[in-house]
Structures are given as C-alpha cells and as structure tokens.
Amino acid sequence: MRAVVYRETGPSSVLEVVDRDLPEPGPGEVRVRLVRAGVNPTDWKFRAGMMSGHDEVTPGQDGAGYVDAVGPEVDGFAVGDRVWLVLAQHGRPHGTAAEQTVQPVEKVVHLPDGAGFDLGASAGVPAVTAHRALTASEQGPVRLGPGALAGRTVLVAGGAGAVGNAAIQLARWSGATVISTVSSPEKAALAAAAGAHHTIDYRSADVVAEVRALCPGGVDIAVEVAPADNIGIDLEVVKVHGLVSIYANNGGDEMSVPLRAAFSKNLRFQFLILYTLDPALVRAATEDVSAAMAAGALRVGEDAGLPLHHFALEQTAAAHDAVEAGAVGKVLLDIADA
CATH class of the missing domain: 3.90.180.10 (Medium-chain alcohol dehydrogenases, catalytic domain)
Incomplete structure (x- = not known):
C-alpha cells in the first residue's frame, strides 16, 4: 500500500510517499481502505516538531472509507461497512494519509447512509471539538x-x-x-x-x-x-x-x-483539546455527530459554508502547507475513488 510518512520533524518537505506492507488488524481492530482523509492544523504542527516518539509517522487524525478486514474480537463491523475515523493517529504512529489504516474499533464510526466520504473525512477533529465546546x-x-x-x-x-x-x-x-x-x-x-x-x-x-x-x-x-x-x-x-x-x-x-x-x-x-478528552465524551460526540449527518444537519461544501480543497495523496506536503497558510474551508486528501 502507499502511505505518506516522515522520519524526522520539520517542514513539509520531510513528507514522502512510500510503499509499505499491508497491515493486518489484531484483536479489537479493523482495517479501513480510505477514500478521503482530512488534514487539520495539528497534522502540520505535529510534523513541524510538536510530537516525537515514533521512528516513522503517517500523519492524519481524520478519514473515511470502507472496512476491508476485521480482526478477532470485533463486534459491530463487517467488511464493506462505510465508516469515518476520529483521532486515528493519536498515540499511534500511523494515521490516515495512506491507502489503508488499522484502527481500534473505538476510533471507527459507522458513516450514515446518505453521508458522503467528504463529509466523513471532514468531521473528526473539527466536529468532535465543536461538540465538546457546546456541551462542556x-x-x-x-x-x-x-x-x-x-x-x-x-x-x-x-x-x-x-x-x-x-x-x-x-x-x-x-x-x-x-x-x-x-x-x-x-x-x-x-x-x-x-x-x-x-x-x-x-x-x-x-x-x-x-x-x-x-x-x-x-x-x-x-x-x-x-x-x-x-x-x-x-x-x-x-x-x-x-x-x-x-x-x-x-x-x-x-x-x-x-x-x-x-x-x-x-x-x-x-x-478543551481532544487528545486528553475522556473516551466517554468522545463516544457521545461521535454518536451525536453521526446523528446530525444522518439528519442532513451537518454538511460540507460551499453551500454549507465549508469550501473543500482536494489534494492527491502525493500532494500531502502541499495540503499541509495550505492548512498552515490558513486555507478557508476544509483540506482533504483524495486517496481513492468512492
């Protein structure tokens, strides 16, 4: 599979696209074939030097795609399920700037019928943060x-x-x-x-x-x-x-x-910051955000006040630069066709 990685912190030029073996899910994990990945300010800030501790990092907290493998001891998810991810790279070396990612089920949320992958990949950090801000x-x-x-x-x-x-x-x-x-x-x-x-x-x-x-x-x-x-x-x-x-x-x-x-x-x-937020609060937020998606109350795109800026996986460095420069709207990586 193709993945974006960096081995040292620094400017966006430290990012590169590499080929890696397909990861296999372990107990309580699923593998997701990503269609879209979201890029957030924390992605470039971590890459620039705020985070260390891993030999190689694939950035990206948010994404959406299909479950394509299920590990042991997993209930509630099956191959082919449409899902969105939250905090995918928190505490882990590999996030969503890749064709596939293995995630524990608590970071995987069913994407409601009618909700597109652009919306799923845009939710994550922004929507869960907004939920906590409104419900603290x-x-x-x-x-x-x-x-x-x-x-x-x-x-x-x-x-x-x-x-x-x-x-x-x-x-x-x-x-x-x-x-x-x-x-x-x-x-x-x-x-x-x-x-x-x-x-x-x-x-x-x-x-x-x-x-x-x-x-x-x-x-x-x-x-x-x-x-x-x-x-x-x-x-x-x-x-x-x-x-x-x-x-x-x-x-x-x-x-x-x-x-x-x-x-x-x-x-x-x-x-508030999501990375130390109690898991029960994250779960409550993802449930409400999914309900808002299902109701058509949470949308993305120009007509929803959130213009989308699409970059190919190979353009992840440019996507990071766009977010760092203050792009108005949401920056997404197009990883595969829906």
Missing part, C-alpha cells in the same frame, strides 16, 4: 440534538473555520440561536451558509454593542478560538452562569482574565 459539563456527557439547546444563544468566534462551521451547524440543529463573528464579508457569507442567524464583522463593528443589541440578556455559550484577543468581549457578552469554551490559541499563547468580572457572572471556562 463537569457532570459527564451532554447530548446534542433537536431541541437540546432550544432557547439558548451561542456566540461562535471565527465561524468560517472548520470548528466554527461545525459549531454553527450543530448548535443550529440543536435549536440554538447562533451569532458568529467573522473578519470579512466573504466569511460572513460562509457563516450564514452554515446556519448562523447573525454575523458580525469584528474588523468593522463593535462586537459587544452588536451582540448586546441582538441578545440583551447575554449569550449562553461563547465558542472561542482567540481567547487572548477576545476575552474582554466574552466577559462582556456571556450571561451569568454562562460558558466560555476555549479550543485554540489564535492570537497569542497567554490570556489575562479580569477576575472580578469573571467572578461577578459565575462564569465557567472550559479549555
């Missing part, structure tokens, strides 16, 4: 679905990004009113296509004034991508007992929080 609770898994967020208002920072797009779609599906901040009219159009009821261009508008006009009582949840820049806005617009979910460090690695302002609202701050 100290009391265990909280589920999304029709009516789950009815009567609530969600503010999504950066609604044209992959996580922001998924957060808008999942919140809208669950009955929330969604406000999204964006940085241009073009990105406003993408956030609106994803389902945002209102968009605010933070480069030309007073975000606090605009949000207060739309939601005088304050928003229930802020899904935050740039906390260093936006914490002042969040403290102003999130309501008492509200939630600020922080999933990225765009704009800076340190955040200064005025404590009295946060105290006065009894705010909860949820910092």
Whole structure:
C-alpha cells in the first residue's frame, strides 16, 4: 500500500510517499481502505516538531472509507461497512494519509447512509471539538440534538473555520440561536451558509454593542478560538452562569482574565483539546455527530459554508502547507475513488 510518512520533524518537505506492507488488524481492530482523509492544523504542527516518539509517522487524525478486514474480537463491523475515523493517529504512529489504516474499533464510526466520504473525512477533529465546546459539563456527557439547546444563544468566534462551521451547524440543529463573528464579508457569507442567524464583522463593528443589541440578556455559550484577543468581549457578552469554551490559541499563547468580572457572572471556562478528552465524551460526540449527518444537519461544501480543497495523496506536503497558510474551508486528501 502507499502511505505518506516522515522520519524526522520539520517542514513539509520531510513528507514522502512510500510503499509499505499491508497491515493486518489484531484483536479489537479493523482495517479501513480510505477514500478521503482530512488534514487539520495539528497534522502540520505535529510534523513541524510538536510530537516525537515514533521512528516513522503517517500523519492524519481524520478519514473515511470502507472496512476491508476485521480482526478477532470485533463486534459491530463487517467488511464493506462505510465508516469515518476520529483521532486515528493519536498515540499511534500511523494515521490516515495512506491507502489503508488499522484502527481500534473505538476510533471507527459507522458513516450514515446518505453521508458522503467528504463529509466523513471532514468531521473528526473539527466536529468532535465543536461538540465538546457546546456541551462542556463537569457532570459527564451532554447530548446534542433537536431541541437540546432550544432557547439558548451561542456566540461562535471565527465561524468560517472548520470548528466554527461545525459549531454553527450543530448548535443550529440543536435549536440554538447562533451569532458568529467573522473578519470579512466573504466569511460572513460562509457563516450564514452554515446556519448562523447573525454575523458580525469584528474588523468593522463593535462586537459587544452588536451582540448586546441582538441578545440583551447575554449569550449562553461563547465558542472561542482567540481567547487572548477576545476575552474582554466574552466577559462582556456571556450571561451569568454562562460558558466560555476555549479550543485554540489564535492570537497569542497567554490570556489575562479580569477576575472580578469573571467572578461577578459565575462564569465557567472550559479549555478543551481532544487528545486528553475522556473516551466517554468522545463516544457521545461521535454518536451525536453521526446523528446530525444522518439528519442532513451537518454538511460540507460551499453551500454549507465549508469550501473543500482536494489534494492527491502525493500532494500531502502541499495540503499541509495550505492548512498552515490558513486555507478557508476544509483540506482533504483524495486517496481513492468512492
């Protein structure tokens, strides 16, 4: 099989396409013949030097394809099943930038009828992150679905990004009113296509004034991508007992929080990353994301506010570079015909 690998961290030039023996699944594992693989910011960041410990790495956390071999002690999957993957390379040397990958069944999810491989490969990290941002609770898994967020208002920072797009779609599906901040009219159009009821261009508008006009009582949840820049806005617009979910460090690695302002609202701050998330929370997220796919509530493509950028497996280095350069939309590797 063909696979993309790197043996040392560094720029995208360390990536190469190689031929490797076909891996065989062990107990509790299945082998997936990949059709599409998703590329996320963590892929290039790991490759650039954030991760070590393996002699050879095949990058890629997300993908979609067909089960083509089943190991012992596996229930619920059969050869030919359409599936999507989540956290495929977490804790393992070989992810989804390959023609086949062997994965434990807990990282493999049935792809609903009617959901394409582009959608399956785009879900993974972005959609599960968005789910956690919307449901963060100290009391265990909280589920999304029709009516789950009815009567609530969600503010999504950066609604044209992959996580922001998924957060808008999942919140809208669950009955929330969604406000999204964006940085241009073009990105406003993408956030609106994803389902945002209102968009605010933070480069030309007073975000606090605009949000207060739309939601005088304050928003229930802020899904935050740039906390260093936006914490002042969040403290102003999130309501008492509200939630600020922080999933990225765009704009800076340190955040200064005025404590009295946060105290006065009894705010909860949820910092989240999938790689240490409790497996029960990941499972709850994948179940809800699949349900949203099945309902047609989670989509990809220009008309869903998430333009797709396709690269061949041999162009994985260019795909990494595109993500690092801030490509608007979702970057995918086309590994095989559906």
